[in-house]
Amino acid sequence: MTTHRDADVIIVGAGPAGSVTALLLARAGVRVLLVDRHVFPRAKPCGDCLSAGASDVLHRLRLLDRVAAVPHARLDGWRICAPDGTAFTSRFAENAPGSAVDHALAVERARLDAALLAAATEAGAAFRSRVHVRDVLRDAAGHVTGIMTGSGAMHGRVVVAADGLRSIIATRLGAVRRGVHVRKVSLTAHVFAPELAGAAGEIHIGDRLVAGLAAVDGDGRCNLTVVGYAARYGRAVAADAAAFAAFALDSLPRLRGRLDWSALRDAPLLASGPFDRPVRSVVFDGCALVGDAAGYYDPFTGQGIHQALRSAELLGPVLLRALDGPRVTRRSLQPYAVQRLRLLRGSLALQHVIEAVVSRPRAACRMVARLQRAPSFAATMLGVIAGLHRPIRLISPHALSSLLTHHDSPEPVDDDVGRAVHGRSRTALFPRRR
Numbered sequence: 253m254t255t256h257r258d259a260d261v262i263i264v265g266a267g268p269a270g271s272v273t274a275l276l277l278a279r280a281g282v283r284v285l286l287v288d289r290h291v292f293p294r295a296k297p298c299g300d301c302l303s304a305g306a307s308d309v310l311h312r313l314r315l316l317d318r319v320a321a322v323p324h325a326r327l328d329g330w331r332i333c334a335p336d337g338t339a340f341t342s343r344f345a346e347n348a349p350g351s352a353v354d355h356a357l358a359v360e361r362a363r364l365d366a367a368l369l370a371a372a373t374e375a376g377a378a379f380r381s382r383v384h385v386r387d388v389l390r391d392a393a394g395h396v397t398g399i400m401t402g403s404g405a406m407h408g409r410v411v412v413a414a415d416g417l418r419s420i421i422a423t424r425l426g427a428v429r430r431g432v433h434v435r436k437v438s439l440t441a442h443v444f445a446p447e448l449a450g451a452a453g454e455i456h457i458g459d460r461l462v463a464g465l466a467a468v469d470g471d472g473r474c475n476l477t478v479v480g481y482a483a484r485y486g487r488a489v490a491a492d493a494a495a496f497a498a499f500a501l502d503s504l505p506r507l508r509g510r511l512d513w514s515a516l517r518d519a520p521l522l523a524s525g526p527f528d529r530p531v532r533s534v535v536f537d538g539c540a541l542v543g544d545a546a547g548y549y550d551p552f553t554g555q556g557i558h559q560a561l562r563s564a565e566l567l568g569p570v571l572l573r574a575l576d577g578p579r580v581t582r583r584s585l586q587p588y589a590v591q592r593l594r595l596l597r598g599s600l601a602l603q604h605v606i607e608a609v610v611s612r613p614r615a616a617c618r619m620v621a622r623l624q625r626a627p628s629f630a631a632t633m634l635g636v637i638a639g640l641h642r643p644i645r646l647i648s649p650h651a652l653s654s655l656l657t658h659h660d661s662p663e664p665v666d667d668d669v670g671r672a673v674h675g676r677s678r679t680a681l682f683p684r685r686r
Contacts, residue, residue: 259285269543270414276568305639334620396538419545446472598643
C-alpha cells in the first residue's frame with residue numbers, strides 16, 4: 253500500500269532558511285509544503301542586521317529588490333566600543349579591493365521573514381501556519397518519512413528542519429551533540445530613537461554582556477539588543493527584564509545617557525537564549541537541517557541570517573539532485589553537509605576567538621585599542637565577519653602588516669569618553685597593560 257504524500261518536500265519553519273529552501277525547490281517545480289507554528293508576520297527576537305555578504309546572496313536569489321522594497325536602513329559600517337570607552341569605526345567602503353559592497357541592510361525580522369515567505373509562496377510553495385510539530389515519522393529502517401503534528405501526520409519524501417535553535421526535529425533525531433556550554437540570554441526591543449539612528453551600527457562590549465544598536469528603517473526606529481551571560485545575569489533578567497536592560501545600557505560608557513528610558517519602558521522586550529546548541533550531523537536518511545536548526549552562531553558576529561540564506565542556497569541544488577533518485581538518503585544529501593562545513597569552518601574558528609576576547613573585559617579593551625590603530629586590519633576583519641571575505645584573509649601579509657607594523661602617530665579616541673592612547677608598541681598583538 254502506497255502512503256499518500258502531502259508534498260515531495262516538507263519544510264518545518266518559515267524563517268529565512270526555510271523560506272529560501274522552499275523558494276528554490278518551488279522554482280524547480282518541486283511540490284513543497286512549508287509549515288510553521290506562527291502566523292506571519294510575527295515578531296522575532298533578533299538583531300535585525302543582515303551582514304553585507306547577505307546582499308550578495310539575496311542578489312543571486314533574485315530577492316534583493318524585494319527585501320529592499322520593505323522599510324529598512326542602510327548601514328555603512330560598524331562602531332565597536334570597548335568596556336573602557338575605547339572605540340573604532342570601520343566602514344564597508346574601506347574594505348579591501350575586490351568588494352563592491354559598501355553597505356549592509358537592517359530590516360526588522362517581521363518584515364524580512366514575511367517578504368521571503370511571500371516570495372516562496374508566489375513561486376508555488378504551499379504554506380500552512382499554526383502547525384505544531386511534535387515528532388518525525390520514520391519507517392522500520394529509520395528513514396524519515398514525514399512529521400507528526402498536533403492535528404495528524406504529514407508525509408513527504410524529504411523533511412527539512414528549519415525550525416530554529418531549539419529544533420524539535422533535531423531533538424527527535426538525536427542530532428543535538430551535547431548540552432549547553434555557553435549559556436546566554438538576549439533581550440531585544442524596537443525603540444523610536446532618531447537621535448541614535450546613525451549610518452553605522454554600534455556594538456558595545458561590557459562586563460560579560462554585549463549590546464547592539466542599529467536603525468531598522470528610515471523613520472528613526474532602532475533595534476536594541478542586549479546579550480548577557482546567564483550565569484551572571486540570568487536571575488536579574490528573570491526578575492525584571494526591563495530593569496536589567498536599563499542597568500546594562502547604563503553600564504556601557506558610550507551608551508550611558510543617550511537613550512530616553514521612557515522609550516525602553518514602552519517597548520516590548522523579546523527574550524531569547526541560550527544559543528549554544530551544536531549538532532552531530534545536518535543530514536539523515538530523508539531529512540536535512542538548515543539555518544539555526546543546524547547549529548549555533550554567536551550573536552556578536554551578526555552572521556546568523558547570512559549563514560541561513562547561504563546554507564539554504566547550498567541545500568537547494570543538493571536536494572534537487574537527491575530527489576531524482578528513488579530515495580533521498582543521507583549519502584545523497586552528504587554534499588550539502590560537506591559544502592556547509594567548508595563554508596562555515598573558518599567562521600566558527602573566528603567566532604570562538606571573538607567569544608574568548610569579548611567575554612574578558614580587559615582583553616576586549618586591548619583588542620579594540622589595537623584595532624583602533626590598525627584600520628586596515630579592522631576593515632578586513634569587518635569584511636570577514638560580514639561575509640565579504642574568507643577568514644584566511646585575516647592572516648594575509650597585508651592584514652598582518654597593518655596589525656603589527658609600528659605607527660608613530662596612532663589616532664586618539666575621538667571624544668572624551670574613551671582613553672586616548674599614544675606611543676604604545678605595535679610589535680605585539682595587543683598593547684601591554686601599564
